[in-house]
Amino acid sequence: xxxxxxxxxxxxxxxxxxxxxxxxxxxxxxxxxxxxxxxxxxxxxxxxxxxxxxxxxxxxxxxxxxxxxxxxxxxxxxxxxxxxxxxxxxxxxxxxxxxxxxxxxxxxxxxxxxxxxxxxxxxxxxxxxxxxxxxxxxxxxxxxxxxxxxxxxxxxxxxxxxxxxxxxxxxxxxxxxxxxxxxxxx
Numbered sequence: 677x678x679x680x681x682x683x684x685x686x687x688x689x690x691x692x693x694x695x696x697x698x699x700x701x702x703x704x705x706x707x708x709x710x711x712x713x714x715x716x717x718x719x720x721x722x723x724x725x726x727x728x729x730x731x732x733x734x735x736x737x738x739x740x741x742x743x744x745x746x747x748x749x750x751x752x753x754x755x756x757x758x759x760x761x762x763x764x765x766x767x768x769x770x771x772x773x774x775x776x777x778x779x780x781x782x783x784x785x786x787x788x789x790x791x792x793x794x795x796x797x798x799x800x801x802x803x804x805x806x807x808x809x810x811x812x813x814x815x816x817x818x819x820x821x822x823x824x825x826x827x828x829x830x831x832x833x834x835x836x837x838x839x840x841x842x843x844x845x846x847x848x849x850x851x852x853x854x855x856x857x858x859x860x861x862x
Contacts, residue, residue: 726797730758733782734764734765741759742758747861749856754767754854754857759861762787764792765857768797769857770850771847773849780799781850782794782797783851783855785857791821791855809837814835817833818851824852825851827841827845
């Protein structure tokens with residue numbers, strides 16, 4: 677029997693490239709389709725989370741009106757500002773100071789210029805440490821604060837989360853920015 681007749685032919689480089697391209701194309705198509713199908717649900721969930729956070733930090737019977745385009749304060753950490761009529765403003769802030777760089781805080785500011793509450797809407801902070809920023813023991817300290825808000829280590833009144841001073845500073849920075857942004861709107 678002939679040795680070359682029984683030996684299988686190895687695929688050439690062109691065949692391998694075509695197969696790899698086909699696998700990549702199918703994978704990209706599936707990822708794109710998944711994104712297309714899930715995008716509306718993700719947006720709806722994000723909108724619901726935002727509405728719940730706004731209602732938590734500044735209860736208001738009406739509809740919160742986005743007024744970010746009227747803000748001229750120039751603070752790049754201020755992402756969005758929502759008006760709650762005569763009740764005050766809700767300000768979404770992504771502070772420059774945070775452990776992960778992914779901290780987003782919703783801050784309510786009453787008509788009197790004082791913080792009415794905070795809600796962490798996005799966080800990549802360390803689980804068990806920075807993630808404690810959303811707990812009432814920490815968050816309730818901000819209610820009623822005006823002006824510049826700082827942790828006690830920096831000469832302020834906010835008790836930092838143990839082991840998470842950077843996150844505590846970030847939330848304090850967010851509240852300070854929100855108070856200033858709301859003051860500039862009035």
